[in-house]
Amino acid sequence: MMKVCIGILTAAVVFAVFFVVPPAEGLGYYVRLAFFHIPLAWVSVLAFFLGAWWALRYLKSPAPILDRRSSRAIALGLVFAVLATLSGAVFSKLTWGAYWNWDPRQTTIFVLLLIYGAYLTLRSAVRDPQKRARSSAVYALFSFLTVPFLVFILPRLYFSLHPSPILNGSGSIDMDPVMLVVLVAALVDMTLIYLALLKYLVARPDKGGYLDEP
């Protein structure tokens, strides 16, 4: 049932993005890419939060299922973060003329990729399953300390060409109503896709790999 709902919502979002959303001022039809890029970026951050949350719960009460959820949330988050980075780079090329220029938002997603990569490298490097689960949970929480810096400090350190967030500095929503509805639907859709994939990965039987539970 859930799969059918996600399928219908995905089809509706794709249709709306290509046939309903009006061209944006200054961006034209390139704005269509934003309806994939923004939800991908949102899920990349959500995966990090979920991974850290389950890591915290694992440290408090070391149940193997919590490590399993944490590691797979982060491994899947890496895929979404890579897709968000690639779609962002293409959007950047189309609108700013370069794939990469270390804009604060690009730096943020790059650091997120580094954290995901470091977490998975640590898991693959520790052989003992108990120690692997504990060390990676500690790292997931320790790396979480960078979030306030990436969200609040980094954008103030460097000039950004990135379009303003949907909620601007005055706290109001500055977006065409049709675009806003489609964007919210795309965000919900991408979140559901992520959660469905995560559920599948957590339920999948172990193969003795470094993502598997102790």
Added chain:
Amino acid sequence: MKLSVWAGIRLVVHKEITAGLRFRAAWTAMLMFAVTSLACLSLALQGRDPGPVILAALLWILLFFSSFAGADRVFTDEAATGTLEVLKIYGPSQAVLFGKMIYSFGLLFVLACVLVPLYLILLDVTVLDWGLFSAVIFAGLAGIAAAGTLIAALTVGSSVHNGLFSVLMFPVILPVFLPAIGLTQQALTGDGAGLAYLGGIVLYDMILAVAASLLFDYLWYED
């Protein structure tokens, strides 16, 4: 025998210094790595002035990667010699963590005392704001020591050591690395207007130390 945390920290620092002086490879490897990297840069530049932005970035790249060459050994050397288990039996976790953190900071301070004067001479760097320059280096090294001690504890028991420490360390230390480069650039040009960022680095250092303290018990006391 029950020790206070302070007494335990003092003992751990004393033990680290004694072991460090007895087995000098860690110190010399880190210092030689720093000097060799600096010499490479100086040779490549051939006396040309790359400007304050590049000079500031070069200093921090040298400091970070040289410190990574030494700070990752604080637990792995103990694991290799078999003394880690003894320390686990007799050493309270917080005393071990902060003792090793203070020792790491001392090690990095010695590194800076060797590297920074050579950097100033070989790259012909003029510092216009010595107070800011010293404070940034001090705060940056404190951050590396705070984060590095916990990260070093994470890498114990891993099958890969070379490179893993840097991979784990870099994302965590980036909030120190980026503002430190900006502040060092200001110290070189004399535009010392970024004291708020220096406060930010110090605050982040403290957050790293507190978080390391909270998380270290989970690594130290195994089930």
